[in-house]
Amino acid sequence: MFHVEPVDEQWDVVGAVARVFGERTPVAEAYHASLASDGVARGLIGPREVPRLWTRHVLNCAVLGELVGVGETVVDVGSGAGLPGVPLAIARPDVRVTLVEPLLRRSVYLQEFVESVGLTNVTVVRGRAEQAGVVKEVGGADVVTSRAVAPLEKLARWSLPLVRVGGRMLALKGSSAAEEIARDRAALTRLGAGRLEVVECGAAVLPVPTAVVSAERVAHHRHRGQRR
Template identity: 65%
Template sequence: MLAEHGVERGLIGPREVDRLWERHVLNSAVIGERVGDGVRVVDVGSGAGLPGIPLAIARPDLSVTLVEPMARRVAWLDEVVETLALSSVTVLRGRAEEPSVRSRVAGADVVTARAVAPLAKLCGWCLPLLRTGGVLVALKGASAAEEIDRDRQAIGRLGGGAPRVESCGDAVLEVPTTVVVVERVKSAGGRDRSGRTRKDQDAHRG
């Protein structure tokens, strides 16, 4: 469907059609290697449905919510979900940072995002959607390590653990998919998994 209608509906550029399968579809599907069995996934800024729809097709055990603010893209996502009978996929119009969206999808096990925003900004939007111990899996390119170096402290303040670069699809892709994985270890207010703030921990040690 994306190859046939994606250009005319403004979802992909004309030059992407010939490389759609490997660069976009497989590139998205292989991140399932970093997703546990039967978990709840939220795909932020889903756009044309990448990576959420290929992931849902490759991993029917997952419950996937596609979050997208633009009406025409939401209409496309609804159409694809209905046509492909993806019963485990829900489309939600809105932005990840909106309270109404957060209330609907909070406590997710995994949040995915592809070409949405720089890493620190992405963590600010996505980490609040995760349960403690849940992970953000962000598809990134060659600049992943540089983004981590630049944004590491900001990610920590937002409640994220140490970000790491991982590779997906080494066995099936000529150029494997690079992802940055960030675990939510505490709230942005500073509480860790035990519920204690950093100030509480310092007082306890004293």
């Protein structure tokens, strides 16, 4: 059942959900319901977020699919309760998503949810993005996503080694996006990132579009801790 959010009376949440998730709308509804119940009970989502789960979380993350090509592989770093990786995987059955999350409680929740709805295009890996074993297991992805995990430079240190040359790092950054790029551009360039820009997605379905920092891995680069 839909929990309609009082964001903007003109905004059609039911229409937006149907447009973004299509025939997978029941799975998106199950995720929304799970975050509002289990997610809150297990301390993964603040109770104050419940009235705005569709806008600020589930839809806001799913629209990232606009920046992901058909059949691409995605690694979501620091998924927490599954954001943005789970909504992306629900909206895009053609995309394989690996959720990387170090905390046991969170990775258990993710595994349980994924199994409960039969989300076969999602794999959960417990670990830190920069761990050698994780880099080996999930590296070479087309896209690495993240939201609310670390400042841009640190995020790039963790994300770029997981992406193939020519692949992209997509970081949901909200209002700090342009500022973080201005601050960290030189450091990201040194780390082998290029085409650094803020991209907006979801403008056609969301009252406020999602701001994403996009960077391409343009060069092989020996990241700290990585073996030659």
